[in-house]
Structure formats: structure tokens, C-alpha cells
Amino acid sequence: MNFTRRQILxxxxxxxxxxxxxxAGTPDQAPNYNMDEHWWGMLLDITKCIGCGSCVRACATxxxxxxxxxxxxxxxxxxxxxxxxxPVVSSPEGGKNxxxxxxxxxxxxxxxxxxxxxxxxxxxxxxxxVGATYHTKDGVVLVDYEYCLGCRYCIQACPYGCRFFHPxxxxxxxxxxxxxxxSKGLTTACCENCPTGARQLADLKNPQDPIHEFLKTHSVQxxxxxxxxxxxxxxxxxxGSVR
Amino acid sequence: MSGRFxxxxxxxxxxxxxxxxxxxxxxxxxxxxxxxxxxFGPYRGKALLEMQARPVKYAGHEVCEGCHPDVAETKSKGVxxxxxxxxxxxxxxxxxxxxxxxxxxxxxxxxxxxxxxxENIAKPSGFPQVNANExxxxxxxxxxxxxxxxxxxxxxxx
Amino acid sequence: xxxxxxxxxxxxxxxxxxxLTGLVAGAFILASLERVFRVEEVKPTYRLALLTALAFxxxxxxxxxxxxxxxxxxxxxxLTPHRASAMAMFGFVYLWYLMAVLLLEIWLDYRRDIVLLxxxxxxxxxxxxxxxxxxxxxxxxxxxxxxxxxxxIITLIGIPSAFMLHGYVGFIFGSVKANPWxxxxxxxxxxxxxxxxxxxxxxxxxxxxxxxxxxxxIDMRCLDTIAKYLFYTFVIDFTLxxxxxxxxxxxxxESFRSLDFMVHTRLFLSQIVLQIFLGTLTPLxxxxxxxxxxxxxxxxxxxxxxxxTLTIIGIFAxxxxxxxxxxxxxxxxxxxxxxxLEFVTREGLLPAVVLMxxxxxxxxxxIKILPPWQGESVHVAPAESD
Numbered sequence: 014m015n016f017t018r019r020q021i022l023x024x025x026x027x028x029x030x031x032x033x034x035x036x037a038g039t040p041d042q043a044p045n046y047n048m049d050e051h052w053w054g055m056l057l058d059i060t061k062c063i064g065c066g067s068c069v070r071a072c073a074t075x076x077x078x079x080x081x082x083x084x085x086x087x088x089x090x091x092x093x094x095x096x097x098x099x100p101v102v103s104s105p106e107g108g109k110n111x112x113x114x115x116x117x118x119x120x121x122x123x124x125x126x127x128x129x130x131x132x133x134x135x136x137x138x139x140x141x142x143v144g145a146t147y148h149t150k151d152g153v154v155l156v157d158y159e160y161c162l163g164c165r166y167c168i169q170a171c172p173y174g175c176r177f178f179h180p181x182x183x184x185x186x187x188x189x190x191x192x193x194x195x196s197k198g199l200t201t202a203c204c205e206n207c208p209t210g211a212r213q214l215a216d217l218k219n220p221q222d223p224i225h226e227f228l229k230t231h232s233v234q235x236x237x238x239x240x241x242x243x244x245x246x247x248x249x250x251x252x253g254s255v256r
Numbered sequence: 257m258s259g260r261f262x263x264x265x266x267x268x269x270x271x272x273x274x275x276x277x278x279x280x281x282x283x284x285x286x287x288x289x290x291x292x293x294x295x296f297g298p299y300r301g302k303a304l305l306e307m308q309a310r311p312v313k314y315a316g317h318e319v320c321e322g323c324h325p326d327v328a329e330t331k332s333k334g335v336x337x338x339x340x341x342x343x344x345x346x347x348x349x350x351x352x353x354x355x356x357x358x359x360x361x362x363x364x365x366x367x368x369x370x371x372x373x374x375e376n377i378a379k380p381s382g383f384p385q386v387n388a389n390e391x392x393x394x395x396x397x398x399x400x401x402x403x404x405x406x407x408x409x410x411x412x413x414x
Numbered sequence: 415x416x417x418x419x420x421x422x423x424x425x426x427x428x429x430x431x432x433x434l435t436g437l438v439a440g441a442f443i444l445a446s447l448e449r450v451f452r453v454e455e456v457k458p459t460y461r462l463a464l465l466t467a468l469a470f471x472x473x474x475x476x477x478x479x480x481x482x483x484x485x486x487x488x489x490x491x492x493l494t495p496h497r498a499s500a501m502a503m504f505g506f507v508y509l510w511y512l513m514a515v516l517l518l519e520i521w522l523d524y525r526r527d528i529v530l531l532x533x534x535x536x537x538x539x540x541x542x543x544x545x546x547x548x549x550x551x552x553x554x555x556x557x558x559x560x561x562x563x564x565x566x567i568i569t570l571i572g573i574p575s576a577f578m579l580h581g582y583v584g585f586i587f588g589s590v591k592a593n594p595w596x597x598x599x600x601x602x603x604x605x606x607x608x609x610x611x612x613x614x615x616x617x618x619x620x621x622x623x624x625x626x627x628x629x630x631x632i633d634m635r636c637l638d639t640i641a642k643y644l645f646y647t648f649v650i651d652f653t654l655x656x657x658x659x660x661x662x663x664x665x666x667x668e669s670f671r672s673l674d675f676m677v678h679t680r681l682f683l684s685q686i687v688l689q690i691f692l693g694t695l696t697p698l699x700x701x702x703x704x705x706x707x708x709x710x711x712x713x714x715x716x717x718x719x720x721x722x723t724l725t726i727i728g729i730f731a732x733x734x735x736x737x738x739x740x741x742x743x744x745x746x747x748x749x750x751x752x753x754x755l756e757f758v759t760r761e762g763l764l765p766a767v768v769l770m771x772x773x774x775x776x777x778x779x780x781i782k783i784l785p786p787w788q789g790e791s792v793h794v795a796p797a798e799s800d
Contacts, residue, residue: 063376063377071342071347147297
């Protein structure tokens, strides 16, 4: 995406202006974007992830994620030889500060970043009793913090463990795919801060998006495909031991 | 016939109570349900717009490169070409908004570099990893490496 | 564990909730035994069972309110229910059951007494009874026959409604595909039968205790019949739970190893000792003995009381094992966490104990306002015409 210098210098004040509309209670009058033109997903390349935790830290900063809770996190996997059903997994503080050198040598070792899968047929939106969590037309699953009762049914229903109960808002919370960024033409905080390009935002409705070519030439998987959630987080090089 | 009706009259009272309750419920609905509910789907439409309009904290590398083309030039030639500015420098939207007053704090190099480059068996084998103590004998990374283009072949040696 | 799974989301209050609604459904089914299935022997407990159901139904939403992050928003469930959500639809099932079934049935059965009490009492009590009678004082034979007929229809509708009330709670768990401990089509059925077991046991105990307190004689024919139905229901419940267990062990799918380990370690006390041995096998054994052999009255009473108490504890343990157990293992099947039950917090042990005791106080108040033992209620068989 190419910005002129002028566009760039206008972008951030525009965000500040939009927030003023929200605080005034009239967000519909803020400059917004066309939801029908986008269908958001993400590509996560296991062969590139170095477990630095930059994504976890960036997300926490961008979204004021409370300490001890995670909108995204990284797991360290150790598959011992052929034991595909019993990997040894660790995620110290969600990988926020990277990973210590492990004692487990041999076998296959790799990192798996995880986040909300923004499922097309998400079990979490299905069970919300009041419509406080929902899909947008552009494929993002969001939570309405003013409406959520805090019943935590959605947290139970998510097969990926990506939701948590916010300790001060007392509502459910989770990754928003940085909706406030992607609707302004920016990429998500985690993708912006990934040093190796292991995480890349993808707009599946954009024919120019590199993901289409990638999907043609690589083997990709989603997490827990047997649950048919319609996950849009595509993993390249995902080992069969990943739970 | 009228006797029969009289004997069921108390049931009419029950029906009346339930009816009044039902009407009250409908009135409550009309009054209390948020106006934007259902605008885009079975949820509060305003919530979506509020979410879109939140302020950002990371400016994004293109914004940085807009004002710092020299650094962008150096970086693009080296191995850190695709490492975005804020990955090391932290969230700088405030700085981009008001460069004169808000200055970024330089990261602690000792802690920063090892987060990515300390050796770990789970990192992809081609990725440059070192044991920090053995590698530099305790010296801080930017003693020898220029962070924006740290590889020695690309002229990153200090 | 996934990092967000370490903390449990649904606490002891959510264990309490299906326990309480289960008692409601079970007590109601016992009452309907007499009303619809003409099991005359249990008539002495008819009104008591209804009042017990009401007392517990009133308390049932309270643990939920305490648990919610924003209880002040709970009305949203009625205003903008999400139709795909079992929890949302359950709000209406609860409301239906409370208004159209339980309250109406109690009102119709008690109406004659209410009107008489309105006429005979004074002051505040008179106002109360007048209000309860909805201003109507028609207790002629014709009116009472109408009441009886309508009451019969309501009980008839009430039986599937009671099934829905508790079956829905089972469905709330059983439909969560993310959790293999919960996700089974058997869940609503198991919940329902264990509810019936606990409800019948509760009414049995309440009947024994209230008779003791009133120094009234216990109708042994009634007690024996209740125990008999408790036994039959328990056999079905046990069969269903064993079926689930055997099925899991045999199929040994992806989740089995993790769940098996959890049951043998984290849930050993609550599942194997409390639920299975003390809460199911022992009462089943006691009840089976009473069905097969003749014991003197005193011995039977002791056996029933013991069996009923153990049953109720066992069903509570079952709810605990489902709700808490379902959150102790990771959805990655690779880890476990622990439940930290605190004492004096919003979702701690103290509120749980208070909420468990509260229905009995409400029952006491209900018994005072609507005494279940003054005179026999007149049930004219619906087949008779004017």
C-alpha cells in the first residue's frame, strides 16, 4: 500500500478526529470505510516464527491488554520423533518476553503464534445470549463492551482458548484483528511488529493480495479443522502435533 | 350458560394480568433497546463504529519512513529490511502526531536484540542466533553492529 | 494450557444453578405423578412438592446474577435475545415455566383456600390473600371444577415444560463442541434424569422433616411410593451415565487420555468417591434392598432418609464434576489447571452456601402463607361432566 507523505500525516489526526465522534456519542458521523470491500484473514508462517514475542507485546500495547491475559500468544512446541499426539508445549507468559532455551533436544521444535481465528461459523457468536459478540460484514468477530453481560458462555464455546474475561471491564474480550487499524488502511499491531514476516494480514477479497498466490503454492492448515469453525487464520508449515 | 361463564371469570383475570404484563414488556422493549441495534446485524450497530474509530498507538512503518527516509534507505539494503521501525522503537503514533514535543525513548539494546537473536532450538535453522555471552563476551550488541543494517557484508560493521 | 484457560470461568455458582433448576424439575415431576398419572399414594406430598419447586425456582436466577460481569444488563436477554443461543432461549423457557405453569397451577389448586383465608383473616394478611385471589371470590362447585380441569391441562403441559426447563440446561452444556467433556447428545437426558432423581429425593426429605416438625404421622404408603419412583428413576439415570462412561472408554477418542487422567486425579474425590460410590451406588443399593426385602417402618424411614441425603449430595457432585471438571483440563488435551474456590468473594463458598439455604427459608414462608396440609384438595376426575 502506498501512501503519499501528505496522506500519512493526515492519517493519525484522522484517527484522533474519529475518536472524538465516538466520545460525543455519534460514531456514525466519523469517517468510515466500506465493509463490503474486505474479507479479513491472516497468514501465519510457522517456518518463519522465531518466538520473539514482539507480536504479543505489540498487541498488549496497542490494545491495552491487561497483564496475565492474552489476545495473542506464542507456544513453543516439542514433538518427540513420531509421537504426534503428545507434544510438549510451553507458553511462558504467552511468550511475551520470548522463550528460554529449552532442555529438550532432538525431535522437532517450533513456535506457533495463536490468536482469535475470526471464524466464519464461529461457535462463540452462536452462543452469545444477547448479541454482544458478532461478525462484521468484513469477517471480523468483535465484542461490544457496552452490551456484554459477562456470562462467559462465549469463552467456554471458543475451541481455541482465545477469549478471556477482562478483569476491569468485566466483559468478555479478545483479539479484534485491530479493527480500528485495518479499517484505516493500516495492518494489525502484531503483523506490523513481526520482524520475520511470520504474521501477515490478508484481505481475501482483494485480488492483488499476495495470499492468493501463497495459498496456491503452499500447503496450509487451520487449527482444529474437524470442528468446522471456518477459521480464517491460515498456517503454513503447521505440524500435525499442534493442538 | 351464564353460570358457566361466571365460573370461569377468575381465569379471565389471570389472562388480563398476563396480557398487561405482555404489553408492559413490549413497551419496555421499545424504550430500552438501543436504537442502533440491528443496523448491520443482530448487534448494536454503534459498537461496530466505535470499534473502527478507536485511536491507534503504532503509527506503522510507512509513517516513520515518511519523515526518516535516510534510515529507511539504510535499512532497505540490509538484513533488517523487513523489520519494522516500531518493533524495536516501540509504539510511536504519538511521536508521529507531534514530532517536536514527543520524542521516542531509545530501546535498551542489551535486552532488545537477544529477544530475537538468542539461540533457541525451536527457531528456524537459517535464522541468525547466538549465545549472547559467548558471542560478545558481555559487550552490548551495538558495539559492533549497526542496528538498522546489522549484517557486516552490507556495511553494517561499526 | 492455553494461556487464557488457566483461570476458570464458571464457578461454584454455575454448579449451583443446574442443581437448583434440577430440583425444581424433579419436584414438579413428582407432583405431576399424582395429578396426571393418578398415583394416589403420593397425594400427601402434592402441594408440598409444588411449593418446594416454587421456592427453588425463585432462588435459581440468583447464582446467575451474582456470576454475571454486568448483572444490571441481564434484562438484555429478554429484550434482544440471540435466537441461536440456548442461554437466551432458556430465559423464556424459565419465564414460561414460572408464569404459565408453576404459579398458575399453584394458584388454581390453592384458590379455594386463598379465598377462604381472605375471608377469615384480618389486616395485612387479608390484603395479601385478597391480592392473591385476584379479587375473585367464586369458589362454587362449578368454579372449582373449572379450576380442576384447567389445572389438569396445565400440569399436562407442565411435564414437557419441566423437561424443557432442565433439558435446556443440559443442552447449554451439551451443545458446546469445543468441550468434549460436555459435548454429547446424552447431556440433556442425563441432566434431566439426575434432576428428577434429586427432586424426588428432596421432596421425600422435605416431607419427612416437615412431618417430624409438625409432629404429624408420616403416610408410609406415600413414602414407600416416593421411594419406589426414586429407585426406578435412579436406575435409568445410572444406566445413562454408565452408557456415557462406557462409550467414552471404548471409543477412546482424542480427548479420552486427558479426561481419564483428570478423573483419576483432580476429580477423584468428587467423581469416584462422592458421585459414584456414595452418591449413586450406595443409595441405589439401599433403595434396592427396600424394594426386595421387607423392613420394619423405622428401618425403612432411616434407609430412605439416608438414601435421599446421599442422592442429593451425589447429584450436586455430578453437577460439580460436569461444570468444574469441564474446565480443569485444557482444550489442547495437554494440560490441567486448578479451581481456586474462595470463601467470602462474590462467587465463593459463602454465597453458595447462603444460596443453598435460601430456598428453605422461602419454602418456610410459602408454607406459612399457603399451608399445604389444611384439608384435602378436591381433584375431580376430568372425565366427569357437569
